[in-house]
Amino acid sequence: MERFQEFVAIAPWTMIFTWVNLLILVLVMKKLLFKPVMNMFAQREQEVGSMYEKAETAQKNAEEMESEYTEKLSAAKEEASRIMKDATHEATLRGEQIVSEAQQKASAIVTKAQKEIEREKEAAVKEIKEDIASIAVDIAGKVIEKDLTAKDHERLLEEFIESSGEEK
Amino acid sequence: MNVRGPKILFEIPVLGGIPITETILNGWIVVAVVTIFCFILGRNLSTRNPSKRQMLAEKAVTMLRDLVKTTMGEHNLFFLPYVGALFSYSILSSMMGIFGLRAPTGDINTTVAFALIAFFLIQFYGIKNNGLGGWLKGFIEPVPFMLPLNLVGELANPISMAFRHFGNIASGIVITILIYGALAGLSRIVLGWIPVIGSIPFLQVGIPAFLSLYFDLFSSFLQAYIISMLTMVYVGNANEAPSVSE
Numbered sequence: 001m002e003r004f005q006e007f008v009a010i011a012p013w014t015m016i017f018t019w020v021n022l023l024i025l026v027l028v029m030k031k032l033l034f035k036p037v038m039n040m041f042a043q044r045e046q047e048v049g050s051m052y053e054k055a056e057t058a059q060k061n062a063e064e065m066e067s068e069y070t071e072k073l074s075a076a077k078e079e080a081s082r083i084m085k086d087a088t089h090e091a092t093l094r095g096e097q098i099v100s101e102a103q104q105k106a107s108a109i110v111t112k113a114q115k116e117i118e119r120e121k122e123a124a125v126k127e128i129k130e131d132i133a134s135i136a137v138d139i140a141g142k143v144i145e146k147d148l149t150a151k152d153h154e155r156l157l158e159e160f161i162e163s164s165g166e167e168k
Numbered sequence: 169m170n171v172r173g174p175k176i177l178f179e180i181p182v183l184g185g186i187p188i189t190e191t192i193l194n195g196w197i198v199v200a201v202v203t204i205f206c207f208i209l210g211r212n213l214s215t216r217n218p219s220k221r222q223m224l225a226e227k228a229v230t231m232l233r234d235l236v237k238t239t240m241g242e243h244n245l246f247f248l249p250y251v252g253a254l255f256s257y258s259i260l261s262s263m264m265g266i267f268g269l270r271a272p273t274g275d276i277n278t279t280v281a282f283a284l285i286a287f288f289l290i291q292f293y294g295i296k297n298n299g300l301g302g303w304l305k306g307f308i309e310p311v312p313f314m315l316p317l318n319l320v321g322e323l324a325n326p327i328s329m330a331f332r333h334f335g336n337i338a339s340g341i342v343i344t345i346l347i348y349g350a351l352a353g354l355s356r357i358v359l360g361w362i363p364v365i366g367s368i369p370f371l372q373v374g375i376p377a378f379l380s381l382y383f384d385l386f387s388s389f390l391q392a393y394i395i396s397m398l399t400m401v402y403v404g405n406a407n408e409a410p411s412v413s414e
Contacts, residue, residue: 005173005189005275007338014174014277015284017192021199022285025253028199032206034249036213037229044215 129161136160171342174275191275198260198272202253239397240404247403254282255396262337262388265344266380273391274341279333283326286399290325293406329398333391340383347376 005011137157174190209225218226232255236248261272272278294303307318355369 003176005176005187007171007173008276009173010280011187011189011275011277013186014189014191014275015281017195018272018278018281019285021195022250022253022257022281024199025202025257026249028203028206029252029256030249032203033210033225034229034252036210037225040213040215041226047215 129164132164133157133161171345174270189275190270191272191278194261194264194269195257195272195278197264197269198257201260202256205256236400239400240407241409243409244404244407247400250285251396251400254285254399255392258282258333258395259388259392262391263384265337265340265384265388271337271341273333274337276330276334276338279330279395280326282333282395282399283330286329286402287326289399289403290322290406293403297407325398325402329395333395336387336391337383340387344376344379344383347379348372351375 137153140156176187176189177193178188180186180188209221209228212219213222213225232252233245233248236245236251240247258273261278262274264271265274291303294306298306307322308315309318351372352369355372359368
C-alpha cells in the first residue's frame with residue numbers, strides 16, 4: 001500500500017535529513033571544488049608574481065650589461081685613439097731624430113773632409129815651397145851666374161819664401 | 169488526480185519510525201550529483217592553459233565568490249561553501265521535475281529547513297555582535313510598544329522565505345498534475361470516438377514540455393537564486409563588517 005505525507009505537513013525527519021544533506025554538500029563543495037580552485041588561484045597568482053619578478057630582474061640585468069658594454073666600447077675607442085696618437089707622436093719623434101742624426105753625420109763628414117782638405121793643402125803648400133826654393137836657387141844660380149855672398153843668398157831666399165807664402 | 173505530499177518509501181523502525189520519503193531519497197540523489205560534479209570540476213587543476221572543464225570550474229567559483237563578496241562583504245566569504253551548497257541543492261532539487269521525480273523543494277520541510285538555517289544564523293550573529301542584552305534590546309526599539317511587531321517581523325522572514333520557495337515549486341507540481349488531467353480529459357473528448365487510438369491521451373505529448381520549461385528550468389533557477397540571495401542579504405546584514413576604525 002502506498003502511503004503519502006500530507007501536501008503541507010511538518011515532518012521533522014525530512015528537515016533533519018535536509019540539514020545533513022546541506023552539511024555534506026558544504027563539506028563536499030569546500031573540499032572538492034572551492035579549496036582546490038582557490039589554491040590554484042593562489043598558486044597562479046604566485047607564479048605570475050614570480051614571473052614578473054624574473055622578467056624585471058632579466059630586464060635590469062640586460063640594462064646593466066648594455067651600459068657596461070657601452071662603457072667598455074667607449075673605453076676601447078678612447079684607448080685606440082690614444083694608441084694611435086702615441087704611435088704618431090713616436091713616429092714623428094723618431095723621424096726627427098733620424099733626420100737630425102743624419103744631418104749630424106753629414107756635417108761631421110763635411111767637417112772631416114774640410115779638415116782633410118786643409119791638411120792636404122798645407123802639406124802640398126809646404127812641399128811646393130820647398131820645391132820652389134830649391135828651384136829658385138838653382139835658377140838664380142844658373143841665370144845670374146854671379147857669386148853672391150852667402151849673406152845675400154840667404155836674404156833673397158827668405159824674401160822669396162815670405163812673399164810666395166803670403167800669396168797662396 | 170491527486171495532489172499529495174511526498175510518497176513514504178519505507179520506514180526505518182527506530183526512534184518511533186523514521187519515514188524515508190521521496191524528498192529524502194531525491195535529496196540524496198542531489199547530493200550524489202553535486203559531489204560527482206564537484207569531483208570532476210575540482211581535480212587536475214593547473215595554473216597554466218586551463219582546460220574547458222577547468223575554465224567552467226574557475227568561472228563558477230569566481231562568479232559565486234564575487235556574488236557573496238558583493239552581497240555579504242569580504243569578511244563573510246567563509247559562507248561561500250554554504251551559499252554554493254544551498255544554491256546547488258535548491259536548483260537541482262527543483263529541476264528533478266524534468267525527470268519525473270518529485271522535487272525535494274516541493275516539500276515544505278525542505279524549504280523550512282533552508283529558512284531555519286538562515287533564521288538561526290541571523291539570531292546567532294545578532295547575539296554575537298550586539299551581546300545578549302543588545303540583541304534583546306533590539307526587539308523593543310525604537311519604543312517598547314513595537315515589541316510584537318518586531319517579533320512578527322523577525323519571524324516573517326524565514327516563513328516567507330520557506331513558503332515562497334515551496335509555493336513556487338509545489339504549485340509547479342500541482343499545475344503540472346492539473347494540466348495532465350485536463351489534457352487527458354481533452355484527449356478523451358477530441359479523440360475518444362476513434363476506437364483504439366482514443367484510449368491513448370495523445371494531447372499529453374508535447375504541451376507539458378513547454379510548461380516544464382518554465383516550472384522546471386526558469387522557476388528552479390529563479391527560486392534557487394532568490395533563496396540564496398535572501399540568505400546572503402539577511403545573514404550579511406546580521407553580520408556586518410567590523411568598523412574600520414581599528
